[in-house]
Amino acid sequence: MRIIRVGSRDSKLAIIQAKIVMDAIESFDKNIKTRLVTMKTTGDKILDKTLDKVGGKGLFVKELDEALLNNLVDITVHSYKDVPMEVNPDLPIVAVSKREDERDVLILPKAKRDEAKPVGCSSKRRTIQLSQLGYTNIAPIRGNVITRLKKLDDGEFSALVLAAAGIKRLGLTHRINKYFSPEEIMPAACQGVIAVQARKGENVDFLKGFHCEEAEKTSLGERAFVAALDGGCSSPVAAYARIEKGKFVLSGLYVNEEKGIVRKGSMSGEIKDAEKIGIALAQKLKGEK
Structure with missing residues (x-):
C-alpha cells in the first residue's frame, strides 16, 4: 500500500479542499492511501494587517512549499488564487480541479443588520468594484471564512463579501444573500479552482482522476x-x-x-x-x- 502525504493549511476550508483531492486520489487508485499533514502558514498567523502590507498572499504557501522541498509531504493543496504568480520551478502546479462557482457573494448577519457598520471585504479588487456598485462604507477584514462569519454575526460588520466557492465547500450555501455576477464584481484569477503542487519530476499519475x-x-x-x-x-x-x-x-x-x-x-x-x-x-x- 502506497502512502501519499498531502500538505494543507489547517483552516476548515483548506482541509475540506485537501480532502477533495485525497478522495479523488483514493478513488483513482485503490492501492493508495492518503495522509493529511496540516500546518499554520505565516498568512494565517498575521491577522492584524491587510495582506498587501505584509507581503501578499504568498504568505499562505511559504510553509507548505518548505514542507514539500524538505520531503515532509508529497503534494500540497491550495486555493489557486492564493498561489503567487511566480511559482518555484522545482515545485510545479501538477493538477487543478474543475472550477467551483467563480462568483463573489454578499452575506448578511444572522441577527438584525446594523446598516451603520461597514461591509467587510478582504481585497482591493472587491473594494474597488463594490465602490462602483454604490457601496460606500467598506472596511478590511482578515481571518479564515469561519472567523469572518463570526465577526459578522457578532455585530462588527453589516455584511461580508466572500468567494462563493469557499462558502459552498463549507456547506454554508444557506448563508448567501446575493450573488454578484462576474460583470458586477469580476473574480480573482483562478477563484474557485484548487491547485496541487508536487516536486519537479515526481510521478503524479494518481492525480489523473482529479485534474x-x-x-x-x-x-x-x-x-x-x-x-x-x-x-x-x-x-x-x-x-x-x-x-x-x-x-x-x-x-x-x-x-x-x-x-x-x-x-x-x-x-x-x-x-x-x-x-x-x-x-x-x-x-x-x-x-x-
Missing part, C-alpha cells in the same frame, strides 16, 4: 493576464476566463490607483493561445497596444 484540463487552460490565461500587469495576489486586478463554443474568452480588470484608472475589457481566441491572450489583454488595458 481538469479546461480549468487548467482558463487558469493559465487568467494568471498570464495578472502576471503581465505585474499584479501580485494582493493587487487590485481581476481576471475571468471561460471556454465558449470552442473559443477561449477572457475578461480582465486593470487598476492604476495612482492615476485613478479602472478599466475592464475582454478578448477571445483559440484555446491553445490562452496565455498569449492573457498578455495581449493586459497590454491593451494598460494602453500599450
Whole structure:
C-alpha cells in the first residue's frame, strides 16, 4: 500500500479542499492511501494587517512549499488564487480541479443588520468594484471564512463579501444573500479552482482522476493576464476566463490607483493561445497596444 502525504493549511476550508483531492486520489487508485499533514502558514498567523502590507498572499504557501522541498509531504493543496504568480520551478502546479462557482457573494448577519457598520471585504479588487456598485462604507477584514462569519454575526460588520466557492465547500450555501455576477464584481484569477503542487519530476499519475484540463487552460490565461500587469495576489486586478463554443474568452480588470484608472475589457481566441491572450489583454488595458 502506497502512502501519499498531502500538505494543507489547517483552516476548515483548506482541509475540506485537501480532502477533495485525497478522495479523488483514493478513488483513482485503490492501492493508495492518503495522509493529511496540516500546518499554520505565516498568512494565517498575521491577522492584524491587510495582506498587501505584509507581503501578499504568498504568505499562505511559504510553509507548505518548505514542507514539500524538505520531503515532509508529497503534494500540497491550495486555493489557486492564493498561489503567487511566480511559482518555484522545482515545485510545479501538477493538477487543478474543475472550477467551483467563480462568483463573489454578499452575506448578511444572522441577527438584525446594523446598516451603520461597514461591509467587510478582504481585497482591493472587491473594494474597488463594490465602490462602483454604490457601496460606500467598506472596511478590511482578515481571518479564515469561519472567523469572518463570526465577526459578522457578532455585530462588527453589516455584511461580508466572500468567494462563493469557499462558502459552498463549507456547506454554508444557506448563508448567501446575493450573488454578484462576474460583470458586477469580476473574480480573482483562478477563484474557485484548487491547485496541487508536487516536486519537479515526481510521478503524479494518481492525480489523473482529479485534474481538469479546461480549468487548467482558463487558469493559465487568467494568471498570464495578472502576471503581465505585474499584479501580485494582493493587487487590485481581476481576471475571468471561460471556454465558449470552442473559443477561449477572457475578461480582465486593470487598476492604476495612482492615476485613478479602472478599466475592464475582454478578448477571445483559440484555446491553445490562452496565455498569449492573457498578455495581449493586459497590454491593451494598460494602453500599450
